[in-house]
Amino acid sequence: MERTPRRELSPEEWLAQFQRAAEASMRSQFATEEDRGTLRELAFDSREDGVWATVTFSMDSHPGITFVRNQRVVPDLSEEGDPDFAAMLFGTHLIEWFYTEARRRTPDADGVIRN
Numbered sequence: 001m002e003r004t005p006r007r008e009l010s011p012e013e014w015l016a017q018f019q020r021a022a023e024a025s026m027r028s029q030f031a032t033e034e035d036r037g038t039l040r041e042l043a044f045d046s047r048e049d050g051v052w053a054t055v056t057f058s059m060d061s062h063p064g065i066t067f068v069r070n071q072r073v074v075p076d077l078s079e080e081g082d083p084d085f086a087a088m089l090f091g092t093h094l095i096e097w098f099y100t101e102a103r104r105r106t107p108d109a110d111g112v113i114r115n
Contacts, residue, residue, distance in 0.1 A: 011074065014083050015044065015051065018073065021087035026055070029091055035061035035103075050074045055094055065107050068114045069097055 009017065023042055030037035037059040045052045051074035057067050071077075071093065077086035097115060105113045 009083070011078075014078055015074065018077070018083035018087050018090075019044070021084045022053075022090050025087055025091045026057075026094065029095060030057065030059075033059075033095065035059045035098075037098075040066070044073075050076070053090065057094075059098065059103070062103065064111055066110075066112045067098060067102050068112055069094055069102075070115060 019042060023039065026039045026042070030039055037057050040056040040058060041054070043054045043056075045054065050072045052070055053073045055067075055069050055071075058065065059067065071090065073086070073090065077090060080086045080089070102113050102115070107113045
C-alpha cells in the first residue's frame, strides 16, 4: 500500500496548526494533571533566532503563582515536520519543567516563576 505524501505546510500554516494543537493538548493535560492547572496564554514572538512560544499558566497546587516558560519552536520543534507531534513534545516539555524545576523555585516579587 502506497502512502500519499503530506502537503508541505508554509511556516504560517505550520505555526497556526501547532498553536491549535498545543492549546488543545495543554488545556486537556492541565485538566488531568494531579496538580490541575489552567492555561492562561500561549503567545508567539518572532526573534532574530527563530519563533519563540511563551506559555503562561497556573497550577491549583500553587495558588497565587504564575508560571511562565519560553521555548523556541521554530526551527527547533518545526524540524519535526508534523505540527501535532511538535505540539505534543512542547506540552510534555512544559509539564516536565513544572515538575522537575518550576514548582521547587521561589517566585519573584510579582508571584511569577520563569524559566
